[in-house]
Amino acid sequence: xxxxxxxxxxxxxxxxxxxxxxxxxxxxxxxxxxxxxxxxxxxxxxxxxxxxxxxxxxxxxxxxxxxxxxxxxxxxxxxxxxxxxxxxxxxxxxxxxxxxxxxxxxxxxxxxxxxxxxxxxxxxxxxxxxxxxxxxxxxxxxxxxxxxxxxxxxxxxxxxxxxxxxxxxxxxxxxxxxxxxxxxxxxxxxxxxxxxxxxxxxxxxxxxxxxxxxxxxxxxxxxxxxxxxxxxxxxxxxxxxxxxxxxxxxxxxxxxxxxxxxxxxxxxxxxxxxxxxxxxxxxxxxxxxxxxxxxxxxxxxxxxxxxxxxxxxxxx
Amino acid sequence: xxxxxxxxxxxxxxxxxxxxxxxxxxxxxxxxxxxxxxxxxxxxxxxxxxxxxxxxxxxxxxxxxxxxxxxxxxxxxxxxxxxxxxxxxxxxxxxxxxxxxxxxxxxxxxxxxxxxxxxxxxxxxxxxxxxxxxxxxxxxxxxxxxxxxxxxxxxxxxxxxxxxxxxxxxxxxxxxxxxxxxxxxxxxxxxxxxxxxxxxxxxxxxxxxxxxxxxxxxxxxxxxxxxxxxxxxxxxxxxxxxxxxxxxxxxxxxxxxxxxxxxxxxxxxxxxxxxxxxxxxxxxxxxxxxxxxxxxxxxxxxxxxxxxxxxxxxxx
Numbered sequence: 292x293x294x295x296x297x298x299x300x301x302x303x304x305x306x307x308x309x310x311x312x313x314x315x316x317x318x319x320x321x322x323x324x325x326x327x328x329x330x331x332x333x334x335x336x337x338x339x340x341x342x343x344x345x346x347x348x349x350x351x352x353x354x355x356x357x358x359x360x361x362x363x364x365x366x367x368x369x370x371x372x373x374x375x376x377x378x379x380x381x382x383x384x385x386x387x388x389x390x391x392x393x394x395x396x397x398x399x400x401x402x403x404x405x406x407x408x409x410x411x412x413x414x415x416x417x418x419x420x421x422x423x424x425x426x427x428x429x430x431x432x433x434x435x436x437x438x439x440x441x442x443x444x445x446x447x448x449x450x451x452x453x454x455x456x457x458x459x460x461x462x463x464x465x466x467x468x469x470x471x472x473x474x475x476x477x478x479x480x481x482x483x484x485x486x487x488x489x490x491x492x493x494x495x496x497x498x499x500x501x502x503x504x505x506x507x508x509x510x511x512x513x514x515x516x517x518x519x520x521x522x523x524x525x526x527x528x529x530x531x532x533x534x535x536x537x538x539x540x541x542x543x544x545x546x547x548x549x550x551x552x553x554x555x556x557x558x559x560x561x562x563x564x565x566x567x568x569x570x571x572x573x574x575x576x577x578x579x580x581x582x583x584x585x586x587x588x589x590x591x592x593x594x595x596x597x598x599x600x601x602x603x604x605x606x607x
Numbered sequence: 608x609x610x611x612x613x614x615x616x617x618x619x620x621x622x623x624x625x626x627x628x629x630x631x632x633x634x635x636x637x638x639x640x641x642x643x644x645x646x647x648x649x650x651x652x653x654x655x656x657x658x659x660x661x662x663x664x665x666x667x668x669x670x671x672x673x674x675x676x677x678x679x680x681x682x683x684x685x686x687x688x689x690x691x692x693x694x695x696x697x698x699x700x701x702x703x704x705x706x707x708x709x710x711x712x713x714x715x716x717x718x719x720x721x722x723x724x725x726x727x728x729x730x731x732x733x734x735x736x737x738x739x740x741x742x743x744x745x746x747x748x749x750x751x752x753x754x755x756x757x758x759x760x761x762x763x764x765x766x767x768x769x770x771x772x773x774x775x776x777x778x779x780x781x782x783x784x785x786x787x788x789x790x791x792x793x794x795x796x797x798x799x800x801x802x803x804x805x806x807x808x809x810x811x812x813x814x815x816x817x818x819x820x821x822x823x824x825x826x827x828x829x830x831x832x833x834x835x836x837x838x839x840x841x842x843x844x845x846x847x848x849x850x851x852x853x854x855x856x857x858x859x860x861x862x863x864x865x866x867x868x869x870x871x872x873x874x875x876x877x878x879x880x881x882x883x884x885x886x887x888x889x890x891x892x893x894x895x896x897x898x899x900x901x902x903x904x905x906x907x908x909x910x911x912x913x914x915x916x917x918x919x920x921x922x923x
Contacts, residue, residue, distance in 0.1 A: 446762045453868070453885035454878075524891040552769070554877045561870045562770075562878030569769035575840040 293320035295406040296539055297399055299357070300532070301329030301416030302339040304374050304515045308599070309415055309532035310340065311504055314347040315602040316540045321349065322410070323402050325357045325395025329416040329461055331369040331378030333359050336416075337391035339379050345387035346504040357395025358419035361462035370457075373518045380511035385503075395420040396427055403434040410434070413539040414469075415441040415532040417458050422465035425472055432474035441535030442466065443553075443566030444481040445587050450522075452564065456481050459555060460564025467555040470566070470585055477545070477586045478553065478566065479535040487534055487595040488527045491516070500604045508603065534595050538588060542598060547589040549577035609636035611722040612855055613715055615673070616848070617645030617732030618655040620690050620831045624915070625731055625848035626656065627820055630663040631918040632856045637665065638726070639718045641711025643673045645732040645777055647685040647694030650675075652732075653707035655695050661703035662820040673711025674735035677778035686773075689834045696827030701819075711736040712743055719750040726750070729855040730785075731757040731848040733774050738781035741788050748790035757851035758782065759869075759882030760797040761903050766838075768880065772797050775871060776880025783871040786882070786901055793861070793902045794869065794882065795851040803850055803911040804843045807832070816920045824919065850911050854904060858914060863905040865893035 296319055300306040313321045324344070326336035337356045344352050360366040375381035392398065399420065403410050412435055414421055421438070425431055442458035443466075449455040459466045470476060494516065497509030516526035523529075537543035552569045556562040568587045572578055612635055616622040629637045640660070642652035653672045660668050676682040691697035708714065715736065719726050728751055730737055737754070741747055758774035759782075765771040775782045786792060810832065813825030832842035839845075853859035868885040872878040884903045888894055 448885070448887045448889065450887070453870075453883050453887060454881075522887070522890055554769075556876055556878045558874045558876030558878070560872055560874030560876055560878065561883050562872045562874070562876065562881060565770075565878060567769050567877050569764070571764045571766070571769060571838070573764065574838055 293318045294411060295320045295322045295409055296411045296413050297322060297402050298324045299327060299395065299412065299414040299416060299420050300324060300336065300340065301327050301331060302336045302343065303330035303378055303532065304380050304511045305530065305532040306330065306415055307339065307343050307379055307511060308508060308530065309536040310343050311347055311508060311603055312533045312536045312599060313540065314349050316542055319540045321352050322406065323353045323398050325355050325398050325420050327357045327395065327416040327420050328359050328366045329369065329458065330374045333357055335378050341387040341389050341391060342384035346384060346507060350387065350389065353398060354391045355395045355398035356391045356393050358423065361417060361419055362422060362464040373515065375514045380514040382507055382510045384507060396424045399424050400428050403431060407434055409436055411436050411539050412438045413536060414438065415535050417461035418465040418469040419462045422468040425468055432472050435474060438474050438476045439479060439535055439539040440476060441479045441484065441532050443478050445566065445568040445570060445589060447480065447482040447485060449565070450481060454562055455564030459566055463555050463557040463564045467557045470553055470555055473584065475584055477538060477588060479538050479588045480566070482589045483591060484531040484534050485529045487530045489530065489596050490527050493596060493600050496600060496604055505603045530595055530599060533599050537595060543595050544592040545586065545588045546592050548586045550583045550586045551577060551580060552583050553585040553587060609634045610727060611636045611638045611725055612727045612729050613638060613718050614640045615643060615711065615728065615730040615732060615736050616640060616652065616656065617643050617647060618652045618659065619646035619694055619848065620696050620827045621846065621848040622646065622731055623655065623659050623695055623827060624824060624846065625852040626659050627663055627824060627919055628849045628852045628915060629856065630665050632858055635856045637668050638722065639669045639714050641671045641673045641714050641736050643711065643732040643736050644675050644682045645685065645774065646690045648675060649673055651694055657703040657705050657707060658700035662700060662823060666703065666705065669714060670707045671711045671714035672707045672709050674739065677733060677735055678738060678780040689831065691830050696830040698823055698826045700823060712740045715740050716744050719747060723750055725752055727752050727855050728754045729852060730754065731851050733777035734781040734785040735778045738784040741784055748788050751790060754790050754792045755795060755851055755855040756792060757795045757800065757848050759794050761882065761884040761886060761905060763796065763798040763801060765881070766797060770878055771880030775882055779871050779873040779880045783873045786869055786871055789900065791900055793854060793904060795854050795904045798905045799907060800847040800850050801845045803846045805846065805912055806843050809912060809916050812916060812920055821919045846911055846915060849915050853911060859911050860908040861902065861904045862908050864902045866899045866902045867893060867896060868899050869901040869903060
């Protein structure tokens, strides 16, 4: 029996990789998935999630639709040039007959009570659902074990603005709420996710697999690889969401991961959406900071791509 | 005949090192110094400057007092725990009989016209005087050759807040004005200045010198070394201002120094005073960005401390 994980996501190509990783990991019990706007709208994200789960033989996992827009303001639609018009690289996945339930907040709260003290929350999209769950149940932090968030950038540049990462800038008010709640939170930043990438031979290995899910992932990655040429100078895919999944599943171990004060810039200024991490102690090994609950992951112990690829392509 | 440099400073221990460096550099003609609040108040900074200049045999260099507070808001006084109560590490320098003139803006504008097209501005304090000079003479950018600023942090942590460096956060409105003016500007950030430090043997060499200026600098550095134990875990002194002086004097050559868009956070949020540098092109060699006039110095070509020490201690 694996460790219970609730996944909050905006599926999404790298979200699909993360879901596939969680399904394949022997120590994970994926007990529910809530969706949110971000890479695609929350309803489409739920459809993609159901279809990816079905392709991976996980038709039992409940999927619930969550927030369609951020706490403040509106949402302009997902980045079709990154994730395709349908969120999964314009690949037509076999349609699961299941329909999502509603709402992600209800699903999360139900699972938190059901797995009291043991549930890990893994959030790889904007943090709107988690912020709403905190509003609905202020005791939520005491009900769960921990939270892992893919989001933010500490020393690395942002990917939406010079300093802001997509999941955080898509709802800075929610991120502020979630990062200041009293739960142990691990922030898997662009500092580490940009250092772990799938390359063309990896994509070829997915396409050559003997099961439909890795083949579909290999197909999805075509548009994602094309987008990252601008950043990397070559076709490849940084492993944002799957690396966060691996941190939640203990399949990747943070090495440089100081617990430091983190503040989200929720102004309307040029820093909006930045995760301001206080790394001023970096030359002296980040002495303990009372009250600093947020671990900022800057590196992990081993190359992640081979581990991911092995889990995704091995015959069950 | 050296290259004409106008220095704008808040003298300050590392400012004193910078002034000594400029006096010692054979290719520099230090044609004037304006002072500003920051490490100490602007009047005391002028007194310190006159005294350091006298100790270095440069009694001919005009010194003018500038801004006593930032464009917006007030100034809370200098950090006595870093620079001593008198700005120069509580060392009593021999008092120069000269008095400063007024104002720094007038001095700068006069020098810009006198050395039309050739003047380099080196600013190692808050940018208030430069901003006011731009207001007084909008054509100033066309009158000078270039501007070198010690200030800001790109990927490195700030030294006042997690993201803000002292010179910029002391007057973000002025910095915003100066960094967006149409002149070629080089920003010598904490990313590079924190990597070049004087150590105890270097301070001992200053104290052992046969002239009063290096001896006084060695004495001043005592309090400065003590302050930096918290950041470095040992007594030492990062060379913020002297390294900027060396960049202005071509005594240190920037290596990683991309010309990228830079915006100053002038909000009242947690990012106030940050120099937001767009380093998103770092993996592909920072392709040219039209309109990006600001070079952000992240590294220089050689260890700077030995060069500085050699200039400060050699017998003329």
